[in-house]
Amino acid sequence: xxxxxxxxxxxxxxxxxxxxxxxNPISGHATLYWYQQILGQGPKLLIQFQNNxxxxxxxxxxxxxxxxxxxxxDSTLKIQxxxxxxxxVYLCASSRPGLAxxxxxxxxxxxxxxxx
Amino acid sequence: AQKVTQAQTEISVVEKEDVTLxxxxxxxxxxxxxxxxxxxxxxxxxxxxRRNSFDEQNEISGRYSWNFQKSTSSFNFTITASQxxxxxxxxxxxxxxxxxxxxxxxxxxxxxxxx
Numbered sequence: 001x002x003x004x005x006x007x008x009x010x011x012x013x014x015x016x017x018x019x020x021x022x023x024n025p026i027s028g029h030a031t032l033y034w035y036q037q038i039l040g041q042g043p044k045l046l047i048q049f050q051n052n053x054x055x056x057x058x059x060x061x062x063x064x065x066x067x068x069x070x071x072x073x074d075s076t077l078k079i080q081x082x083x084x085x086x087x088x089v090y091l092c093a094s095s096r097p098g099l100a101x102x103x104x105x106x107x108x109x110x111x112x113x114x115x116x
Numbered sequence: 117a118q119k120v121t122q123a124q125t126e127i128s129v130v131e132k133e134d135v136t137l138x139x140x141x142x143x144x145x146x147x148x149x150x151x152x153x154x155x156x157x158x159x160x161x162x163x164x165x166r167r168n169s170f171d172e173q174n175e176i177s178g179r180y181s182w183n184f185q186k187s188t189s190s191f192n193f194t195i196t197a198s199q200x201x202x203x204x205x206x207x208x209x210x211x212x213x214x215x216x217x218x219x220x221x222x223x224x225x226x227x228x229x230x231x
Binding site: 040041042044045091108110 | 120151153158159160161162163166207209219221222223224
């Protein structure tokens, strides 16, 4: 079974530029998450989708971050405009259908973003 | 509110030593789930184990073992006979029943196993 795919793996941009990250979850996983992991910290949830609907985006900085999951499969996370403090690893995860808290989340390799 | 504490920021051991990683959590829920993930230098978080709040039975899986104690709100992880390949950052995470699958991660413990 293929794991969670993410691209690009690395991205370097200048502040005020825009950037987009792509995620393809494990086949059949209805729930998809985007996390931000700043160096030296644990991942922090940005947004959670159930199919193509948003379940939780309370920690997403909506003035600059946006995310979509068209057709309930792939997802894109965008930052526009980027700030220096957005430098982090952006992790995508997916889990099986349902919102049970016991469902294990499976993570992709992440996208390392450096904002100069 | 949910909170996960991993007091050990970094641990270094010599290969073949046993090492225990500590995790303390806070929750108001009676139903919750605890997880351990490993993050090797490649960056991908790898699932290790899941425990629910009703199952305090400790588990051993190969060189890994877990000690879950509700009385002290701890969920510790032990690696027996550590190997260089165990070098990674280890995260403890908590998921509460009332918050769907919203994980709260601890800050992580960086384990270095020296040859």
